[in-house]
Amino acid sequence: MVVRTSLPDAVRAEVDASLSEVDAELTRRYPGDPGSRRPVHTVYVPADAFARDTVASWGRRALEALDEHAPDAASFARVLGLPDDLAGPVHDRVRAKLEREPVEDLRIDFEDGYGPRPDGEEDAAAERAAELIGAAAADGTAPPFAGIRMKCMESAVRARGIRTLDIFLTRLLEAGGLPRGLVLTLPKVTYPAQVEAMVRLCSEFERATGLPEGRIGFEIQIETTQAILGADGRATVARLIDAAAGRATGLHYGTFDYSASCGVAAAYQSMDHPVADHAKAVMQVAAAGTGVRLSDGSTNVLPVGPTRKVHEAWRLHYGLVRRSLARAYYQGWDMHPGHLPTRYAAVYAFYREGLDSAAARLAAYVDRVGGDVMDEPATAKALSGYLLRGLDCGAVDLSEAVAATGLDRTRLDALSGRGPAAAAGGAGGS
Template sequence: MGQQEKVATSLAGTVGEEISASLTSVDAELARRYPGDPGTRQPVHTVYVPADAFTATTLRAWGDQALAALDEHAPDASALAEVLGIPQELAEPVHDRVRAKLEREPVEDLRIDFEDGYGPRPDAEEDEAAARAARLVAEAYADGTAAPYMGIRMKCMEAAVRDRGIRTTDIFLTGLVRAGGLPEGLVLTLPKVTYPEQVTAFVRLLEAFEETHGLPSGRLGFEIQIETSQSILAADGTAAVARMIDAARGRATGLHYGTFDYSACVGVSPAYQASDHPAADHAKAVMQVAAAGTGVRVCDGSTNVLPVGPTQQVHDAWRLHHGLTRRALARAYYQGWDMHPGHLPTRYAAVYSFYREGLGQAASRLAAYVAKAGGDVMDEPATAKALSGYLLRGVDCGALDTAEVEALTGLTRADLDGFASPRRGGLTVTAP
């Protein structure tokens, strides 16, 4: 035993007390503004279907069409791996899991679209479509055929369509309440937001609905769609998207990037409008920084290049979509839009290869961190949190199995939840 050190201090105890008292309001503000990730499952994509095209069989039809595309254009694991450049050692597990996913749960998040995909209609027609959407969503959740997340994209808060958007939202939500209540996976998307005041107005709409039906305050959340340059940089030079998150008063669940509206807004010609354009990268980077720590998630946009036609044309579209999805994942955009059933095979192939190829390293690093075993990488608590989140996202979407993650890390699902987020424990789906 060495000599015990003598400990001496110079400051009176009141100094620390005074400092803590002076930061009380800051502590409260940090907790309010930056609560961290909500810990719920984040879908890997959002599928948009026009309200007039949505039926009780839409989800299954998308899965069947995606499976048919695989059978026609990449009938086995080697063929799919060759088209997309997937390493051969991952070819079988990725291919098998993609097929299983398309059979079991082809769509993770469905938005019934009353905006651009639906367009202006006579009021009576949209009224009926909104009521029908509510009935079909309620029936899907009741009979177990629903996607984990479902909801609508209403028309925006701009003057020309504001009343229509409010009425459609009211009809849809009222229909759900009368059919048995709001489902846990309900999601609303507010498009073309330009000013924070439009977010404030939508919050007031949801508050009024909750008050009318005796729902808990804050029960209804929504996504903010970023489709205008003004939502990134306001006229006064501030990041308007950060003010929008604040205006949502804790109800914002996501920021969704609108590839084509945003590109057109900043003058990108149609031939170059894509989610990897520098203008898109800038917008999403601002969104990402504004949302960091708030619990609001960032979602990438879509490609409008559809995998249809002869096999070579399908393969070209698949390679493009696969590459854009992998690029987004590397940049921590874990969700994107899919516009066609033919995009589902490459969405899941990209997501599954991303998580499976990194499984071994992530698991070993996390296990070494927990065991304080050291190694060739010095990880910190923030990295352990990120590693756990990576593994959990892989499990939630079906890329990884809970058992294999537990075997490699020595950690249970509850352990991983604890590392990933103190708030974790919301809607999850355990993959087989």
């Protein structure tokens, strides 16, 4: 059969040529998610409180909280409202996680949690942080991701922040090199020029030390209203990502600084306040397709004191984490060891309760089997990404995912867009 067309080949060639720059721009700006493992949380520890045993101590203290306030699966499930079929699996996996890998992402804080110190004291703390992270990376006890939050690029603290960054990275190199999971956080960003300054610092450090260009990336913390809407009325977040020139790895929402900058009273500053939802929706749209990942903030309600108070704080934290997950904010900040049980309980319940449905839909997509939902390639990518995130954090075992989908890890990686490096356990961050 001869198929007739009307458009000359020259027209199609001209259209291709006219869109070549757009094609290149789309590829550059929207490479898609890197597909590597991402942490479910970031643990925030002031630099003066960071010690060699910090990660192990957080795990131990979290287990002690469980033993004291919810010593078995049934009691933990009652506190959080977990259904019976999830109570045992979630409880057991939470305990195993706290014993094996209590912290996925550690951020040693030299900003608000540390405050102004004499230069000599902060110099020493930056060197010490690098030495401890380097030693942990060398002996295999480091969390998958770790780094520092430096002081911001505002004039009052800029020089101090740059010096701390330089000392930390220099000492890390001397201690054995930059760990694969190194993550740096730039706080209180208001203008793209501040991101451009961070890019220059990273580039100049690479040049001075012989590192490959682009080796050092960083997260941008969104804590000011100007980071969402500029003085000229333009949305700022996309401009911040562009200013990072491919080095931005994440956008992290700062709950309390941002809320305060909007005039929200202290009692109402929370991850679920309308101003928080607006900021994160803007961040999410700006980051979509760019490979820059979004993290929610934290709650300052700590699970401490009598059991009644601990349970109230646990229910609050669990609900906030579940709310974030449903909104595709797959990471958040934890401020206290007592937050770890509910962080992992919320994450594990989220991935386990949807395992069968996601696996069935993915298997049907691969087999092109009809059903009550007709999924498209983008949805299949999302379904496989969901399963892989569950695998990465320990919510789901590979054997479970394979049995439920009929797909091996290679097929899951391919459907999600993960490359060979990611499939081998590649770290996110810089």
